Amino acid sequence: MRLLPLLFACLAPLAFAAPKHAITLYDEAPKYPPDFTHFDFVNPDAPKGGRLKLASYGGFDSLNPFIPKGNVESRIGLIYDSLTFQSPDEPFTEYGLLAETIDKAADNSSVTFNLNPKARWHDGEPVTAEDVQFTFEQLLKHGDPMYRHYYADVEKVEILSAKTVRFVFKRNDNRELPMILGQLQILPKHWWASRDFSKTSLEIPLGSGAYRVEKLEAGRSIQYSRVKNWWAKDLPVTRGFNNFDRIDIDYYRDMSVALEAFKGGQFDFNLEYSAKDWATGYASPALNDGRMIKMEIPNHNPVGMQAYIFNLNRPLFKDKRVREAIGLLFDFEWTNKQLFFGAYKRTSSFFENSEMAAHQLPSAAELAILEPLRGQIPDEAFSQVFTLPQTQGDGIIREQKRRAFSLLKEAGYSIQNNQMTGPDGKPLSFEFMLHQTNLERVILPFKRNLSELGIDMQIRRVDVSQFINRMRSRDFDMTSAIWSQSNSPGNEQREFWHSASADNPGSRNLIGLRDPAIDQLVEGLIRADSRQELINQARALDRVLQWGYYVIPNYHTDQWRVAWWNKFGRPKITPLYDIGLMTWWQKSEKAQRAGE
Incomplete structure (x- = not known):
């Protein structure tokens, strides 16, 4: 009987490739090797600190983005980590985040995620394979119907150890499924044990991400603060990201009112959707003297x-x-x-x-x-x-x-x-x-x-x-x-x-x-x-x-139309498939004139 574990250990390599730091859709080599230190489109030495003020629209009455109920706060994803991090300068490549390594079966019949032993919730508790299993089961049972379609080809979830979880598939011809599972934002089982996951709530949830909710005013504003001892702050996939100590979001009922608020300095960055406003709405002394910057950034994503x-x-x-x-x-x-x-x-x-x-x-x-x-x-x-x-x-x-x-x-x-x-x-x-x-x-x-x-x-x-x-x-x-x-x-x-x-x-x-x-x-x-x-x-x-x-x-339009107050630094490279806002950093308290 003592020989069985050794026997299985010998047989395992026949079914599974070696765990990898990244996975790609068609098993092509990822852009970044296992020993990479940071992405090309970040400033790895970007200073931390300052505040980013943003706007959102409509209001919110829920902090639970996973269920088909309520009007969810638009940036609540900041508090969560996913198993993997999707690279915004590659078509479809994911690198380990909560998962230190990913082990995809050679025949695509399963995928195994080996969690980073450093991963912690904001209350200090470790992130475990049970959390992953709990998240998956709750999404299927109570989550948005989208999840049942996304994960329809998953047969079962197996906990192999405290830090290892395997998803077994019903079929092996769904090449995207391992990567979709990697995008799972993981929830803390111990925190949700005394709460009803199926209901909307404005109770501040527990996460493991780079930010936590500091305070909110229902439907009107929310404040996020950077987690200074975030477990993942030194990982290659996060270096150069999440540089602001605070992110404040105010909600507006009307986009025209929001534009006037932006020009009045009430928030820092605006992604413009209106062609009329883009053409005529930003004219101001601040734009003329460079305190406000207005730019079109190429968008290489399908627009759908x-x-x-x-x-x-x-x-x-x-x-x-x-x-x-x-x-x-x-x-x-x-x-x-x-x-x-x-x-x-x-x-x-x-x-x-x-x-x-x-x-x-x-x-x-x-x-x-x-x-x-x-x-x-x-x-x-x-x-x-x-x-x-x-x-x-x-x-x-x-x-x-x-x-x-x-x-x-x-x-x-x-x-x-x-x-x-x-x-x-x-x-x-x-x-x-x-x-x-x-x-x-x-x-x-x-x-x-x-x-x-x-x-x-x-x-x-x-x-x-x-x-x-x-x-x-x-x-x-x-x-x-x-x-x-x-x-x-x-x-x-x-x-x-x-x-x-x-x-x-x-x-x-x-x-x-x-x-x-x-x-x-x-x-x-x-x-x-x-x-x-x-x-x-x-x-x-x-x-x-x-x-x-x-x-x-x-x-x-195949451009992102963006405007911001000139108080931020930006990396020299913008990723192909994202604006890269979370790689920016604050360089001054107030907007600077051009050339300052």
Whole structure:
């Protein structure tokens, strides 16, 4: 019997590769070797201290970001550590954080995380394998529905020792799964033992991250303080990060008010979303003399899809011809010219700004993916490139109106008493739900174009809490939504498009898609075993989503538009896939003029 442990120790190398400091999606070598001391895009000697003042929008009523309830504080992730740290200057590479090393089975049937023995919660208790198991189980039981889709291929979690935990998979063709598990933000089992994880709360939670919550005013402000004895402060993946002693966040109900507050010095850094404000809103003496800096930083991430979306649970939108007709009446060129100062590009792909966007005829490899689905997906996906109508930008859209009327006529609609009326005798009427004040000016011209064809669109503005609740319960006709994409899309696509997520409150399948063909394409993307196959699968999925007219694509920019008060130092290099704000440091108490 005493020989068994030795026997198993000898056999173990046959099933598992040596534990590594990093993992990559397709087992390519990571950019940084095991003995690296810091990332290239940080200043490893950045001074610690000072304060960063930020703004957020809407308010918050919960500090539990893991459940599908409440309006969560936007930066609460600062208090948590994950098993791994995703590098923002590589497409998809993760280095150990809570996990000192990662041991992925050679056949991708499991992944083992060996926790850093130094890892501690803010109360001094060690982070253990039981914490990892507890976190995973709580997320599946009470967490956002997203987690059940993310981790659907996990068979079980095994605790091998106090510092070692293994995830065993149901299948071995989900290459992204080990990396998704590495992104788990771990929760302290001993702290949650006396609390209800399924409920929202403003009680300050216990974490293990670089910051802790110092104080808050519900819905209005929150203050984070740097943990001076943070267990991970000297790790290669954290060196040069988290340089501010305090991070203060104030909440604003209106972005226009927030911009004025920024120009008044009420907060330090602003990521601008409004093209109009970016073009005209920052003019000030502070900008002229260099105390305020305004810059566009290239964004190499896929921008995904921002769109006006149809709720397919509404009978009104079941017919694809109706959806296409309504979409024809959104005049992007006029909107971009008149409202956005020409700042945007039209989005037409669900993987926009990436090599995964289907902007060309399908390749032979893509056709091989699509062919088994012929008859279940739009015929256009096989032979046409999806394009959106273009106008002259002068507000005259006669061709689009003619095409829209023709489509509606095919669908059984006709004009009666100046109203577009369906075959059931009911007017074509629906509600557009929004919570952003500044979006209304974009919707109104769209509403006017619809009304000229006898279509009635009512604009319903609600507060943030009501908006979140109605989105979770799918209680809307049309609204605005964004699906962000990564450079390596995977399991989250189930959450976006798969039939299994259509009825889950809080899932990102906001459209209510239930299509076996799309389900098959999603599964194919998740199982891709090379970068080129991932591209082929993503483009195939993209084509079917495009030709389904499930959304009215909006617009995008491939730049981050950022402004800040000139009191910070920045590393010389900005990472490819992030602004890198948490690598900045304070160099002065007040904003300096240019050249000072």
